[in-house]
Amino acid sequence: MSVLRKDPVSNGWVILAEERRAWQSDFILQPVVRQPGDNCPFCGGRESETPPEITAFRPPGSLPDTPGWSVRTIPNKYAALHIEGSLDRRGEGMFDQMNGIGAHEIIVEMPEHDGHMAYYSRHKMEEVLAMYIARYRDLLNDPRMRYIQIFRNYGTGAGASLDHPHSQLIALPITPRWVKEELMSALNYYRLKERCLFCDIVAQETRDRRRVVFENDGFVSIEPFASKFPFETWLFPKEHLHDFSMTSEDQLDDLAQALQRTLLAISQCLNDPPLNFIIHSAPRLADYDLRRVPDVTIEQDYHWHIEIFPRVTRIAGFEWGTGFYINPLSPEKAAEELRRAFDAYSSQILRAGPSAAKPSPPQQGLTE
């Protein structure tokens, strides 16, 4: 008997249909194939081949658009949105449109072409997260921007067009609809319970354990109760915080570890699949723009988190046509598989050192 489960964040239902067939046959386990960096414009030394940099972490005295940087942010050459201009909201008969004002930036995570985020050192991961935060905070100053979305596409199967390790940032003059749904769910839950929905999820999951993938002092990653896709994974700060960019330096260390370990578990378990992750953080203007409720603020009821989607199943179009999903693998089993893969890798590393680990994907050792 399959079951229907409801996601308290989106209020969408999913069908867990494990008996449908042996789960392996529903899956596409194609590891990401990476091209060599011969003509890669993101590689160190080719700074002149990209648009001029917005900012970079580089040694004191080093000039923009020269080598020596460790993380570098540039405008997306093929940007979907542009920073110059006014919004110019206007109608077209009954329809609404506005200019494509916004920001579309590329965060190049390292000068080297072959890095793999799941195997970053903790220091490298902290640097990348620090750049996320720096760009996020800078764009928060632009009053036209309502929502900032940082995301990462890994592998062509997940929509990446270049293999060089990079993330993307899009700043939007609107709040995406599913973010609005999250905000409304969070508000409704808070009004009912006077507690944060996400804090309650974290509390139940860390007690229950079955869906936990990785946990440290500050963060926990879980397979959500109503996972839309196999191995969908959410990463939460355990302490309530609405805005990703307010993560403290103390917390950054735990976040870097939790994100890297979670990605490592996925990479090991699923043979380096393509994946996407998206940081869900509070929109800047949500409290008075969207909800107009004087008694609850966005600081109280929203809780930032990261959603990770390994691309291991083919999505039938009706699923993104209706918001109604059939998942052939329970989150409990997915979490068990991920924990087992992580433990197997860790004990291999501990026994014999990084060189004993599987040669592909590129190994940079466990961060510690």
Next chain:
Amino acid sequence: MSVLRKDPVSNGWVILAEERRAWQSDFILQPVVRQPGDNCPFCGGRESETPPEITAFRPPGSLPDTPGWSVRTIPNKYAALHIEGSLDRRGEGMFDQMNGIGAHEIIVEMPEHDGHMAYYSRHKMEEVLAMYIARYRDLLNDPRMRYIQIFRNYGTGAGASLDHPHSQLIALPITPRWVKEELMSALNYYRLKERCLFCDIVAQETRDRRRVVFENDGFVSIEPFASKFPFETWLFPKEHLHDFSMTSEDQLDDLAQALQRTLLAISQCLNDPPLNFIIHSAPRLADYDLRRVPDVTIEQDYHWHIEIFPRVTRIAGFEWGTGFYINPLSPEKAAEELRRAFDAYSSQILRAGPSAAKPSPPQQGLTE
């Protein structure tokens, strides 16, 4: 300059970013590759290889599960939902679940393996639509079912696992979340205007013409103003009607023509792409279950339609993670391309007869 457009049905915004790059390079134009029917359980003569049929259009006196049928409905052997049992709604801590009660049926459209819906005769298309309606009306009698979704996956790239021409029906004990959004949009619009949102879209589009793909007396297909994907196409009855299964016999003829012609335009324009379509019809209980408004009924404000999604771009995961879409092709250009492909095909057929048309995909002539 890209533009942001708002879809009045979902209230989601999309970015039309045509300058992003030459649109062709963003596209995957891979025609559907079909396997021969050597072991196909849906083929005529292999009725014993499927679960026993639910119903079929067959000559008087012919027995179930024997050859001779023209359209045949069977339970999905790998059903995500099952018809027997009670819903048993229950909590798991803060979470909600229920049994996977519902129906999951396969509508086999013809005994022949090689048919292609875009090239069906009008009679064949009417038969298939009549079966949709018959199954829909039968399942409406089950009080556990809130929402019935009929959809079609064409090609493995669109999630089809068998090539034999078939559609699927899922009857659900819940209303999918995007359907709920549509219902709320329709209600809000009706309360503001005292008119149907969809009727207004049809009126504006048929006046404007730029986004119209095909039109006859009863139906019109358009590229929606805020298309999420290139060549996303919606087909509406011009006359207001909330429930697909109440389509009259008179209207069925026009519907068959409009759906076949629209699919033909897509097949010709995009080299027979994989695609999905979904029939959006009013849920059975929506009026008192979901909205509890005494002054507006679902008959007044909802308007059934079909949404068609050719699968010609790769979806970056963040798009279905956030409901925020970047579309590299405007609906105006898409409609122009579709009309041109349709006209080219029609004039070729008119000049030289069906045999002169492109040999692949399988041609069965224009319906007339």
